[in-house]
Amino acid sequence: MTGAPIAKLRAQSKAWLAASFVCGGLAAFAALGIGGLLVVQTGAFDVRASTPHSLLVGWATHTTMIHAARNGAARVGPSPPITTAAVEAGFRDYDANCAACHGGPAVPRAPWTGGMTPSPPFLIDASRQWRRAELFWIIRNGVKMTGMPSWGFTRSDPQVWNLVAFLEALPYISPEAYGRMRAAQGTMLRRPCCSPAGSPSP
């Protein structure tokens, strides 16, 4: 045996390996594209709000949102100081525009929120789970495909910060105090239980 044929063989097999990698990669890419196009053209993805996300889709969409909020928050300026006036202004806005979907201490969401996927979360814990700049970014910009509108569309940045101030204060507002605030605001107490949730339409 001489060295030359072996080296040639080695070179050939390396080239073959590289080629098969490239071809395999291209094929996988094409398959993904074709598969994606098939889903789009046949409507094979379950877009119904009446069924829950699969674990994979639930994880992927929620985690993407968390990371996007983190990135977006990096470009948000510092939070103004949280004052009583800001909390009160934030409460009035929250009670009028947010509570239907997000509820409050001892206050249920509107019954139809159970028909949303994803279903809007209660926010008593929000200031413990998100930084202020993240809350600001989420409220101001909204979140696509969740039902959360961009409230910056109809509000100034200081008004959005008022909502953040309210969320920061929320863990310290007892259900009883919250009820008093709503009464002072003249909010009609929603009938808490049980109308449509029991009878989901087929």
Place this chain on the structure above:
Amino acid sequence: MIWLAAGLSSLAVAGCVPRGAAPAWKNFGGDPTRGSAEITRAQCGACHEIPGIQDANGLVGPPLGRFALRTTVAGVLPNTPGELVHWLRAPQQVTPGNAMPDTGLSDQQARDVAAYLYTLR
């Protein structure tokens, strides 16, 4: 009085059913798989840590891990399926002024949620 009645009835049940027998939820018409979806839909996880439910990491109310082994529901009701369903549907009636809103769950949905909670041990 409720305590006494519940205690006596669970004693009676405990007397008849050997340890490790079919869990209680099998007998009261709840389905844990449906319950799991219902828990997601009702956003229980915004306030409670619930094993096996995606993103259920809230710390407003108590964590619900090992719920099947708990003695009381919310510290005020004996942890029986019937009392749990009652609590799930009307927490404001049981403990007015606590932070948990009435859930709007139907009787069947509350049974399903209870069935899921009783899988946590």
